[in-house]
Amino acid sequence: MTPLTVLLGDHPHTRRLKETPVPGGDCRFVEASPLYPAFARMVRRLEYDVCELALATYLQAREAGVPVTLLPVVMIGGTHHRSLTRLPDGPHLTPGGLVGHRVGVRSYSQTTGLWVRGILREEYGVEASDITWVTTEEPHVAQYREPACVERSEAGRVADLLRAGDVEAAVLGPRAIGGQGEGLVPLIPDAEAAGLAWIDRHGTVPANHVVVVRDDVLRSEPDAVLALYRALQDAIAATGHERDDSPAGRAVAAGWSDSLANCLEIAGRYALEQELVRSPVDVGAIEKETAFVRGS
Structure with a gap:
């Protein structure tokens, strides 16, 4: 059996997985810190056999024909009103007053930005094209071309754009809020309550990271891939007591579900509206592609 090269982030469920051998599978876990630059290496060079991946990057990679298949696992997620x-x-x-203004975001295709722009359109009537999105990094998927409302800055960090007055607002991922975003405040009023209301309306929690496997590895080592999936599923179940009932805690899950289908459908619709993808996302086709884990 050829060992699987696996890149997963540092989460309670992955720490447990990495500490013990995967029954029925030979896995070589590798690390990347920070994690997100490895997403480009995965979708551009297929550097790993199995890889945690941002949801928006997965949708773009799938449209671009990158040969990867989704494993139905949500690694991290949560609401994004704040x-x-x-x-x-x-x-x-x-939020409605952002029309004609400049907003900073690490990359236009960053998944947090996908969810924030969806919220702006859905709840405040603001289209993605109504705002100039000032980015500090290029997209992970090399084939993707950004729309005209996007421009690049040489500033190092998104929060620096805001503090320098180059943008009026900034989109920050969950970890950045507590780091470079320290001291910043949500622009959306009652952000926590608004996020919970979004979940109630849509019947899902926004996913940020999922997991993908290279298609050639899935063909050549299907038993090893399934063994890894089952081990990850078990690790998520075993660490459930470490997660609270917050949206972030509820987001982590393994297995196809109505919640995951809803999440992919909404993210796909948002992505199409924002020109993150140029063709509709076929959630039914994605579900069929994950059939190899059904019953696990």
Whole structure:
């Protein structure tokens, strides 16, 4: 059996998985810190056999024909109403008042940005093209071409754009909010309550990271891939007590479900509206592609 090269982030469920051998599978776990630059290496060079991947990157890679298949696992997720931030002493902007303004985001195809732009359109009537999105990094998927409302900055970090006055608001991922975004405040009023209301309406929690496997590996080592999937499924179940009932805690899951289908359908619709993809996302086809794990 050829060992699987597996890149997964540092989460409670992955720590448990990496500590013990995978029954029926030979896995060589590799590390990347920070994790997200490895996403480009996966979708451009297929550097890993199995890889945690941002949801928006997966949708774009699938459209571009990158030969990877989804494993139905949500590694991290949560609500994103509080991800749209502003300076506490800066101009008081409302979400609907962002039309014609500049907003910073690490990459236009960052998954947090996907969810934030979906919220702006759905709840405030603001189209992605109504805003200039100032980015500090290129997309992970090399084939993707950004729309005209995107421009690149040489600034190092998104929060630096905001503090320098180059943008009026900034989109920050969950970890960045507590890091470079320290001291910034949500632009959306009652962000936590608004996020919970979004979940109630849609019957799902927004996913940020999923897992993919290379198609050639899935063909050549199907038993090993299934063994890894089952071990990850078991690890998620075994660490459930470490997660609370917050959206982030509820997001982590393994297995095809109505919640995952809803999440993919909404993310696919948002992505099409924002020109992150140029063709509709076929969730039914994705479900069929994951049939090899059904019953696990």
